Amino acid sequence: MESPTALVSLIIGLPLLGFLINGILGLSSTAYRSKKTLIGILANLAVFIPFLCALTLFLNFDSESAAAFAHLFTWMETGSFSVDIAYQVDQLSLIMTLVVTGVGSLIHLYSIGYMAHDEGFWKFFAYLNLFIFAMLNLVLADNLLLLFLGWEGVGLCSYLLIGFWYTDMSKSDAAKKAFLYNRVGDFAFLIAIFMIFETIGSLNFEVILTSLEAFSGNDIFWIGLLILIGATGKSAQIPLFVWLPDAMAGPTPVSALIHAATMVTSGIYLITRMSPMFVMSPEVMMIVAVIGALTAIVAATIAITQYDIKGVLAYSTVSQLGFMFLALGSGAFTAAIFHVVTHAFFKACLFLGSGSVIHTMEHVEHKLHDKGKDVHFDPQDIRNMGGLRKYMPSTYKTFLIATIAIAGIPPLAGFFSKDEIVMHAFNMGFGEYAGAMYFILWGVATITAFLTAFYMFRLTFTTFHGSFKLPKLINGTEGSEEYLHESPATMTTALWSLAGLSIVGGFIGLPNFVSKTFGGDGHINWLHEWLHTIAADIPLTLSGTAEWALMTFAIIVAAVSVYIAYKMYGNDQQEESDAWIASKFGPFYRVWKDKYSLDELYEGAIVHPTVNFSDKVLAVFDMKIVDGFVNAIAGTVRISGSLLRYIQTGVASNYALFLILGVILVLTILLF
Amino acid sequence: MDTFIFIFLAVLTIGSGLGMVLNRNTVNSALFLVLNMVSIAGIYLLLQAQFLALIQILVYAGAIMVLFLFVIMLLNLDDERSLFSKVRAKYISAFFLGVVTLSLILYSLEGVADLLPEISPEMETAGTVEALGDVLYTDYLFAFEMTAILLTAAVVGALMIAQYKKSNNGASE
């Protein structure tokens, strides 16, 4: 295909332009801030046009096309080291770009309605555009350094947006927490980048992936591990996942866009991009898989105990990201990307649906305040909800569709992607390295799939089925049902679009064995064909029968889980059922409810000792020795500065004297 | 012969220069300057620069010095003596530095006296008005035009500094 420079410039440039226009005009003119329609339209176009551009590129591309490069300019160049602002258009980056701009467009659209009454409207859209810009840099970069810039950029935007309502202390704390946990990962990633540069002197993906033999096995292991740690930070995996649930403090569209659909998947993108390197080290692959499976089940068990609608979704996101890591670790890179795509659809839909619910619950609270009733309740607590399907039919239907998708019921999107992952994990059990481990991981994944369907339906039933419970729980809220209403059209449009994608999204990755069984050529998995030049997948070696059996088993697990959930939560029994689980699982339930006490663990094991150490030892060392040394130097410098100052007498003839001195100096150097 | 005239004029130039700087009476000082200018004009003549010598006398020794003297006499600057401040060390160090600079320059000039170009027949006519005008409007046109700007700027600048207070400030707003 011809050079994509123009289109790539548009894709990258427009979000930046949107950010600059809204940012600068909003900053400098208060009149502009109130023109919300204009701001909204500009911000939306700044993402939607790139989407169309990406679509154009996509349509001109096929699975055999070689990567096309758009070299915009050289940022800096010194000796052998040069940093190019250059982008790589290939099958993988196109998929990611389409997801980022496509889902991004829908969420931008949704935000117009959601943020309509916020006075930081302009700022919100400026940040969102900036985020899209950074994210596109991340997925389109043709070298690790530019990717790292995008990587840091999305981290920054995530920080800004989590703390968007920064006047609330807990929200700005959440922002800080997210930033710090990300930094830990980023540091490891940076070391990996240094190691790569040290070995082959280039950060270009093409160069790295074609000169892998230059790395020793040891190098591969450590670089892989460091990249993995970087990815666990950004993609919220054990041990660095605790920031993501807190990150729900940001506005809901942000949770949907950044903390579900796009940014958190950048770790998966990165590992897929580097997949030829990862498959060279089975040890790292296994660590990736273990971390993924462990995260999946830990987060899923926590999700069962949560009451906050966004909290459940947050842990569910962590859990699904765990699935993706399991896929990576099982050599199913395509499946991981597949799950990234489908997850972007249904999780964005779920988050936006929850936003719609929160929106209406807040509306109820405001209305009650307007009526002069001084009532306070948590608009995100599902125990206050129930029966909402009567009042918000569109939200309910789309939420339900997305729930079915995530639960893994065929033929919705989540089923195909999750099934492929589980199957690959099982397949790895027959591999040469640590087979038994992968069987265990398969078991863990299956249990997690069961839990996923369970907690998601628990959430849906409690929120939308049964009766509206707020009036029964809190005095003064009688008759508040009348304030419940469906969200505006901009919001439901986005919901329905995403719900539609959640239904059909799975068809890009139909399992090949189905086709084989019915006499096809075994190539109906479009995504697999599309990515085969990039993702270094470890092929499935299972027989057709085994695959059918596994798939049937997965469907049964999901169906049973949904049935149990319906029995337990289908009709206003949330309180009793939760109590029943708590009594049945006793100590386990408490551990789940305390979120495995990870926050406390980090606080006790790392934060406190560090603070103490720096307070008691480092501070003294710093004050007495470092500062003393620095002060001594600074003092000397300042004194000599003051002394030199005396030369500056202000008398012109003295100045002339120095001039002559200079003449003598110059002539002396020259002549002798 | 040339050499002797040159030495005479050079001594006169330096002597009158020193006389101008060291003399405490401003009028005497100014008169020393006139002598200085005239002897420099003599050196020009020696170098076949007739036009330059003439202009030197006309403009500097004539017009400018007359203006100088007028100003000095009008302002009655005889009590300028107080300008010489008490700092003696400065003069001493200035003297030594001057000696060092001079000796450096002399040292550098010492070995090169014979490198000075011989006066050729072409150079004999170089100082005439025609020759000067010829190169001024061709080869040195740029410098000539730039000098025009320099002079304009100098005149305007002198006026700006000298004018007491702009009267039309309000009007210009």
Add this chain to the structure above:
Amino acid sequence: MNYLLDLQSFLPGIIVAVAGLAAIMLEAFKKSANTSFSVTIGGIAVALLFAIQSLYGEAGTAFSGMIVYGGVGAFGSVVVLLGALFCVTISREYLRDLDLHNGEVYGMILFSTTGMLGLAVSNDLITLFISLETMSICLYVLAGLMKNEKIGAESALKYFLLGAFSTGFLLYGIALIYGATAATNLTEIAAAAQPTFLFLCGTGLLFVGLFFKVAAVPFHMWTPDVYQGTPTTITAFMATAAKSATFVAFVLVLTRMLPSSEIGDWQSVLQVVAILTMIVGNLIALAQDNVKRMLAYSSIAHAGYLMVGLAAGNEAGYAGVLYYLFAYTIMNAGAFGVIAYYERNHGLDFTEIDSYAGLGFKVPVMGVMLSVFLFSLAGIPPMVGFIGKYYVFAAAVQAGLIPLAIIGVLASAASVYYYLRVMVYLYFKEAHKEYSLKTPGFLFKWTLILLAVLTVYYGVEPVLPTSSLMELISSYYTV
């Protein structure tokens, strides 16, 4: 000889000179000062367009070899005109408050700019001298604009006296060079040059004259007094355009007159002066409590960094110097602009650092911009100042002058202290008393915003990567 072609090669200078005459004539006929102001801006802007155009043309000599066009000279002209343009646009309100907003001042600025343009393209010591004088005489007058203030009159007089003194050396140097080589044209001198005492002495004195104009230590003593006693926006003009023009002339002299290192040990002179300038400039700046004086010493220090590029003596060094001049013009014009803004509100003594306490929050956009400019001056990435410093120091390393580069980096690190100190006052000190600041005017504010944006933009994407600057310079060796 085609005079039309000659005129065309100095078109920016001619336009600026005509604009200068127009500004003065308009004033004489009692037109509003705003008309002169518009003529000034227009003249410089048109000249800038022609200068930029000539940047892409070929290089050559004109006026019988008196000047060069294209190449380095064109780049110098662009930088000079940019400096002049920015300083004029930020000047109007400030000068109006000082009662100095009139056509004559703008006329002087334009004449001075003409001199600078001549300086930046000079290919002959006569051109160099006369252009330098045109520039300087106008600057003497501009330095004395605040003649009713004691500090203003004093600084102008000092500037004039010392300037005349240094010009004496310069002229004597030119005379000695002529004596040694019988030529004033730079390339002819280069052809005839022998490392005789006469020639070395002449060149040394020529250097002294140039050192004085760029405020290199120990020829810098006039700088702080003059910078402090001059209206701030005019100081910006001196610190940016005048310094750039002189440095470009310096580059021309070094590349065209002294291309071979066998004629004299120029590198050592430049190295010693560079080291002195960086150390003394930064050290004294550390001890300053007046922001304007601090900037004066910082400008001395920057002359030192620029001198590092000259001392490197390779194409990378000269390219670094040119880029640095561009960077320095942008960020320094900006910094002086903000200071002029603060000063406008509370009189001339409002440059003491104490009075900056808590100022950053008063008009946030100004505080932020000052921070950007100071960060850039301190050489912190990703500002344009960092790129400039990087180029000159890298060139020094390339030329094997590693100690020089190390001293430069250390000096530059020390400079962070006094730049950040201003910011500490801006943001971390309580204001002494309550006061409100005037709203900045439209042109003023947007000029500064443009400068701040450029400062950051060119820090991220260098305008002319050094390779193309190097082409400009090598096009010069062949002319």
